[in-house]
Amino acid sequence: MHLQVWRKVTEAWREGYTLKPWSRNPMERLYHDYFYFHFYNLPTPKHRNGCYICYQVEGTKKHSRMPLLRGVFENQGLRKLHDAGVHVAIMSYYEFKHCLNDFVFHQGRSFCPWNDLNKNSKNLSNTLEDILRNQED
Numbered sequence: 001m002h003l004q005v006w007r008k009v010t011e012a013w014r015e016g017y018t019l020k021p022w023s024r025n026p027m028e029r030l031y032h033d034y035f036y037f038h039f040y041n042l043p044t045p046k047h048r049n050g051c052y053i054c055y056q057v058e059g060t061k062k063h064s065r066m067p068l069l070r071g072v073f074e075n076q077g078l079r080k081l082h083d084a085g086v087h088v089a090i091m092s093y094y095e096f097k098h099c100l101n102d103f104v105f106h107q108g109r110s111f112c113p114w115n116d117l118n119k120n121s122k123n124l125s126n127t128l129e130d131i132l133r134n135q136e137d
Helices: 003-016 032-039 077-082 093-103 117-133
Strands: 054-061 065-075
Touching: 032 093, 077 117, 093 117
Parallel strands: none
Antiparallel strands: 054 065
């Protein structure tokens, strides 16, 4: 595709970007192998095109915190979520463990961390901060 046409298509897509219909009905849980393939926090992952967000909305009932809603979103714009007031963050060891326990069909298997998880989480957190800070890019 000609570069000029590609730029116009990209700009039109950005302007007209809306949440996909299925985003209103997020999946409840991921498969165990799928979790380890897509959530392995590599700085430059290969063959991974999706962005998954595990979420839990909490509220209070008689002064005790309780989950109101939870699930997994796929391929939602980080900046749009951030601009809407959603706290967006890179997962650390604790969040990966929590995610596996609450959002994955783990069949009783516990979370097995990988090498450099903490280092990659810190580096990716810095990258995310840059993305959210540089809104004009």
